[in-house]
Amino acid sequence: MLAETICSAVAAAGLGIAAVTAYRRRFLAAARIAAYSLVPLGLVLTGAVEWAVDTAFSPSAWVGFGLLGGAWLLFAATRVTERRRAAKAVPPAAEPAPRGGAVAPGATTPSLGSGGETRGRPRRKETAEDDFSDIEAILKKHGI
Incomplete structure (x- = not known):
């Protein structure tokens, strides 16, 4: 009975505050306050x-x-015990492969070679002039 009275008083006070807020022409805030005060x-x-x-x-x-x-708690304890027993019962050879590993576990990383030229085009040495010439060409193309 006391809780219902308190909730009703809070709702009435909230609606009063909403009316004052609406009087100050803040209608959106007044509507929000009225909505909150109607919940109790x-x-x-x-x-x-x-x-x-x-x-x-x-x-x-x-x-x-x-x-x-x-x-x-009993359900959780039995679940933990069940998982520990299942982990001990699985032989090491029958364990599944760990996730996130290599796609082909036997594969190795490719070697980078002896530092010589790679297949395809030979690389040319880039200098600062080459970098600026590209930039100059772009600027000329746009008329700058």
Whole structure:
């Protein structure tokens, strides 16, 4: 009963603040404040507040939550034990390949050679003049 009264008072105060905000011609903010202030009133009218209060102050409900937590801990413990037993039972040769490894596990990285020329075009040595000549060509092309 007290929780419902408090929620109704909060809703009434929020609607009053929304009215003052609308009077100051801040209609968007007033609508937002009105929406927030109607939430507690809606919870009171649906009975959610009464259910929450009855649950929060009920010793049998707390015992029930404790039993649910204990059941969850038992499930988690059996799951961990089951996974440890399964990991010990798998022989090392039958383990699956680790994810994220090489596509072909026997493959090696390609060698870079002895530092000679590579296939295709031979590389030419680049100088600072070559870099600037490319830039000059681009600038001339655009008329700069």
